[in-house]
Ligand code: SF4
């Protein structure tokens with residue numbers, strides 16, 4: 173049976189797990205092509221030679237030398253303990269400011285499919301949980 177998404181946009185998952193996550197090269201490519209410096213400046217990049225920087229001004233050639241990608245950082249490379257794209261609207265719901273191009277780790281996050289995982293226990297969209 174195909175699991176049905178029933179996210180209530182409470183924001184709990186993004187608040188708790190929306191930072192300190194690892195990224196993948198596939199996330200970076202559309203951001204570079206679209207010149208999304210607003211996103212890339214919040215990405216911490218580590219290279220094979222030990223250097224590190226934010227994703228600003230990253231070229232496609234640099235992609236071959238990346239060994240690690242971390243979400244999220246401030247524009248000076250300091251690690252953030254929140255997601256800079258998290259927005260709670262007046263209706264009380266949380267909206268992702270980069271929803272159309274958010275990282276794979278966010279797209280693949282479906283706590284309602286993870287009944288035995290700790291994060292599922294706090295998701296009101298999961299069976300037996302209350303908002
Ligand atoms: S905790 Fe569950 S209901 Fe709340 S935003 Fe995350 S997936 Fe949606």
Ligand code: SF4
Pocket residue numbers: 186189190191255256257258259267268269270271274275278
């Ligand atoms: S990028 Fe969007 S989906 Fe991912 S943690 Fe931030 S607000 Fe949540």
